[in-house]
Amino acid sequence: MxxxxxxxxxxxxxxxxxxxxxxxxxxxxxxSSKDTDDIGKFISEISGLxxxxxxxxxxxxxxxxxxxxx
Numbered sequence: 001m002x003x004x005x006x007x008x009x010x011x012x013x014x015x016x017x018x019x020x021x022x023x024x025x026x027x028x029x030x031x032s033s034k035d036t037d038d039i040g041k042f043i044s045e046i047s048g049l050x051x052x053x054x055x056x057x058x059x060x061x062x063x064x065x066x067x068x069x070x
Contacts, residue, residue, distance in 0.1 A: 039069045 001009065018026065043064065047057050064070045 039064055043070075 043057070043061055046052050
């Protein structure tokens with residue numbers, strides 16, 4: 001097994017040994033810690049693109065906020 005395969009195997013074992021409560025908490029924590037920095041960075045970077053005006057940028061940012069991405 002490669003080092004990456006070993007790492008994945010260890011993580012899978014860890015997950016399989018979790019109780020139902022631990023699994024639910026693990027998934028909820030993962031969902032709540034979405035990386036909003038990437039979305040904010042994306043919006044910031046597209047603001048400098050030709051053809052992306054302030055109205056379009058506001059729509060994109062509003063949509064991201066409405067859907068809970070940021």
